[in-house]
Amino acid sequence: MSSSDKALAPSQVETRSVDFVPHAERFGKARDLRNVWFVGNVNLTAMATGVVALSLGANLIWTIIAVVAGSLFGTFFMAFHSAQGPQLGLPQLVQSRAQFGYIGAALTVWIFALANYIAYNTSDAILSGSAMNQIFKIPAELGFFIAAVIATVIAIYGYSQIHFVNRILYWPSMVALGLMTIGVVVRGKFPEGAFDLSNFQLAPTMTAFVIVAGFQLGWAPYVSDYSRYLPAKVGVRSTFHSTYWASAMSGVWVxxxxxxxxxxxxxxxxxxxxxEVGDSIFAGFGTILLILLLAGLLIVMSVNAYGGSLTLISMLDSFKSVKPTKKLRVAALLVMGITVWGIAQFVGEARFNTFYGNALVFLAYLFTPWTAVNLVDYFFVRKGVYVIGEIFKKDGIYGRWGWRGNLAYIIGLVTMVPFFVTTPYVGPIAKSLGSVDYSLFVGLPVSAIAYLILAKGIDLKKEAAMAAAEGNLTK
Structure with missing residues (x-):
């Protein structure tokens, strides 16, 4: 095996981190993404998202409708981010320097992205500890620590190890979901009015939609991290479909x-x-089900830790040039693991629903303007043509601050604020509309239109000529 990461064996530690993956080192097929993004939703935290959605106040049938719509909606944008990976060979947030600038991306997008990784992994660690307590009767606090350690070790091995483990878990995950579906039907005992379509409440239904859409959109800042090693010839369409259908369908199901x-x-x-659902099939199956869901959760924690480490390195590099070595990535992962363990200890299982529900909503708000700016830039402004080398230069053509992207982001976020519906704050327009959350439907178009207008001054011909001369986008 050569020292490059081409066809990297799962037992080898990945050497690359935030740098460009040369075409000679690319490997894999679009269908590899199906394993990652199907299994990515088969875990305790994703399933708990459905629990949180139901707790908002809508009845069961309208919660399920909101879950289906939210999953299909949020995954649509997430999958288009995934499609950028094979074309650019870059981690998702590094590519954001083209819109937000070398330093600007670190002070806006990457801070929110880091909060995203930490919030999700804290939630994951809490549920992992709870599951270990149920299964192995160990203290939940010790379970938090064990979960953080296992996720960190998997993430240290990196890209191929994560793909490898998800491939192993694909069919067991499918079987577990099928059996759990049977268990839900067998157990029954739903409250009166659970499936009454006439009992519609707009506010909790829309909030459930935002929470689920936010969960799926939460993958967007690092979804292309898991497609960036694919050959560029894989193409946008096949990458999109492999990601979208796997993640959306498992999301709806879970x-x-x-x-x-x-x-x-x-x-x-x-x-x-x-x-309880598992045990309704036969005694003891509940424990088996928890073990399968726990395994999926630990893999998702490794996915989050991997993306979080790349973000930490990118943020550090924005202020002080660093060499993206294996040791640096391991150090970043250790920082992530310790941080998650500490916050999980503070929050605890008792406050999980409140912490997780608010985290999902706020993260959806923060990433809505970013996803609009990033996708509009890639598909409509620059149309996939970037000068890769310039993305790694503080004073390159993309600048330090990227005022167009940052201004469009701020405009979008500010216009969303009056529509916010959260536990600590409800915006004035949202109040006048019965506390119904329409913020995503405001932030997406406003940010997109603002960026389209601001981007008219970009010298696209100059950038295209530089990209052609560089040759990194050659397929």
């Missing part, structure tokens, strides 16, 4: 099961509710 599992007894914790 979020829906979460809502159905907690429907009969909303007082149970998510982990206890899922165990």
């Amino acid at each position: 979020f829906g099961l979460g809502a159905l599992a907690s429907g009969p007894n909303g007082d149970l914790t998510p982990v206890a509710a899922f165990k």
